[in-house]
Amino acid sequence: MTGFAYLGALVVSLGGLAVLDRRFRLAFWADPARTAITLVVGVLFFLAWDVAGLALGIFARGDSPHMTGLQLAPELPVEEAVFLTLLCYNTLLVWRFLDLRLRGRDRREEVRAAAGTAGSAGTTQAGEAADGPTTGADA
Numbered sequence: 062m063t064g065f066a067y068l069g070a071l072v073v074s075l076g077g078l079a080v081l082d083r084r085f086r087l088a089f090w091a092d093p094a095r096t097a098i099t100l101v102v103g104v105l106f107f108l109a110w111d112v113a114g115l116a117l118g119i120f121a122r123g124d125s126p127h128m129t130g131l132q133l134a135p136e137l138p139v140e141e142a143v144f145l146t147l148l149c150y151n152t153l154l155v156w157r158f159l160d161l162r163l164r165g166r167d168r169r170e171e172v173r174a175a176a177g178t179a180g181s182a183g184t185t186q187a188g189e190a191a192d193g194p195t196t197g198a199d200a
Contacts, residue, residue, distance in 0.1 A: 112137065
């Protein structure tokens with residue numbers, strides 16, 4: 062049973078990311094098609110990277126009692142694909158969160174700037190009130 066411990070931890074972590082995604086509507090709950098395409102492209106890129114590393118002898122599959130032993134290809138465990146999915150999904154969620162925060166900050170700054178401009182609209186250049194010049198009789 063310990064052979065599925067690592068895979069189980071990865072799946073639980075993916076579930077946690079999905080909960081955060083749903084709560085803040087960052088990726089799948091904001092645009093499912095775009096998110097799926099982004100994750101597939103990212104995972105395929107990193108899988109190709111891993112296959113190239115394995116072919117060149119740079120990477121090697123390690124032995125661990127916590128892995129299933131199931132492989133997608135020689136020396137490429139199933140857990141690697143799930144880990145890469147977790148990595149890409151996590152990165153996407155962080156990117157979307159920061160992007161939305163920065164956009165929100167920019168909008169708040171625009172609103173403040175517009176409010177500051179509107180607040181100063183009550184006076185004109187020579188210190189006149191917006192409703193007309195001040196005469197000596199008004200003072």
